[in-house]
Amino acid sequence: MVTSILLIEDDDRIRSALRLALEDEGYTVHEAASGESGLAAFAERPVGVVLIDVLLPGIDGFDVCRRLRQDSDVPIVMVTARDESQDVIAGLEAGADDYLAKPVNAKVLAARIRALLRRAKAFAGPGSRRARLAFGQVEVLPDDGVVRVAGDEVHLTKTEFRLLVELASTPGRVFSREQLLETVWGYDYFGDGRIVDVHVRRLRVKIEPDPAAPRHVLTVRGRGYKLAGS
């Protein structure tokens, strides 16, 4: 199946060039030159992956990302003009699954997209490790992609979901950021640990009774994260 990508980028030349390169990698590419037209295009025709440039005229990339996230867990990659923490974190906080700094290397971008799609698919098919995971008030159904907190279903993005399932696969075991980047994001050794931190933060907001004093997803200083043992 050919995966379609929505490319929201205001620079004509970059958009055309990335389109050529991504098409060479085997994707169908739809273009949008502004945040507004991007949102409209997505509403009209959902795609497999959305690529958003941070600097857009009108509503900016962060806003586009937040609005998409309101009713979709489509994999989102932010393309930042700079890789300073501020932009990276803001993008991830807005709900992006991953980020890339310009100048974007099309091969790297394609690899990231493949990794995102791989894990997005992992939930669609059968073969997940366990039928049901539960801790505290939280109940996880990996096969159905459903998380319930105190009986109410909570909506997680695919990345957040995978992160939770990974941690919950072995409660009490400490996962380093690298391990999580490798298993959840499909990264090599040099992924950015901040991606993990931001996703853990978002996950806590959704499943912890008090995100500031987490009881389930715990930080192990200097080593990584773990799910509290039962």
Add this chain to the structure above:
Amino acid sequence: VTASFATGALLLSMALALLTHGLASSYLVRQREASTVRQAAVNARLVQSALRQPGLPVLATLASLEGPAESDQVIAWNGGWASSSVEVGPKQLPDGLRQQVLDGRAGRQRFELDGESRLAVGVPLPEVRGAYFEVFSFAELEATLRTLLASVLAAGVVTTVAGALVGRWASRAALRPLTEASAAAAAIAGGRLDTRLPPDDASLAELAKSFNAMVDALQTRIQRDARFASDVGHELRSPLTTLAATTEVLAGRRDELSERGRRAVDLLSAEVAHFQRLVEDLLEISRADAGTLDLVLEEVRLAELAVRSGPVARARLRVAESPGAEGARVRVDKRRFEQVVANLVNNAVRHGGGVDRVAVEPAGDRPGRVRLVVEDRGPGVPETERERIFERFSRGVGGGDRGLSEGAGLGLALVHEHVRVHGGTTWVEDREGGGARFVVELPSVPP
């Protein structure tokens, strides 16, 4: 400053004390001598007139004489002697004076008796063919003078201490603005550009105003420079993204091109990659200059980090851990440090004919540190170039020994900068048996 002031004050006050004492004592002694001489003359006349009246006992005459208690009188008369005290008799008088006076000439002489300084004054009594001596003791005067000396010395010491304290306070007060200014200047030199002097301090107001104005200007200038480099980098990013993506598209169709087209695409690909690295390095170094690197520090095993970094991994190089550095761990920003390793390896490939050895070694005699070394078998780096090659855009060894434009870049400068912000040092030395040996020394994490 305080100590030298105090020493100066001490010397000065001691000198003044001694001078005062000297002047006072010589004045007092002269006074006393003069009054003794006058008194002796008066007494001599009295004694002479008394002696002329026969029947008056000499001793009674002596007793009736006026004079201070500390003087003794001796009279020579009619070939005999009489003395007012047992302590002082004719024998105790200095010989020369006694003879001189008996010969008819008045005189005086200082001498020592029983450890006391005394003055003997002799007056001849021609009418009775005798002589009158008065011996005056300076004991009391000297005691007085000693007391005087002690008190002026004590006053000197007190003055000195008080002077030192006042001087210390005054110099502190006077130097404080300078001390603060120099502390602020040091802070600014150390990179804390937001340091300012407090403008509300009255004693500092003028200095603070001009100092702060200077730092403002400096900061603006530095930020403008850093921002310019960063802006240039950012401006280059967009066209570079287009260039890189289209070049990849072309490279992907390499087989469809003619021989000449292929050569052109290969050149284009290589230079775009180089360009991309250059822009990334430029951005990175401008971030370092602006102090906005925000490092993400993580604890890792140095050898593992090195072995996983791009070029090392691609070339499947081994990274040995020398004895004493097994399992050595460091706390670094992995992405930055991977760049350090990559740049060192790329440098060895470009200028040293390829990497010969990458290893983690103990830092010799420096505990708590560990070294990463990258060695090649190239021509080495001459002594004079060893600092310069870590500067920005310095050409490699020998200037133009490369066929490519690559390398005239920021690679080693970035290595130097990154290692520095990790609290480490970088240098290059001769490899045993020829070649260059680049060393990065970092603080290690205790096991």
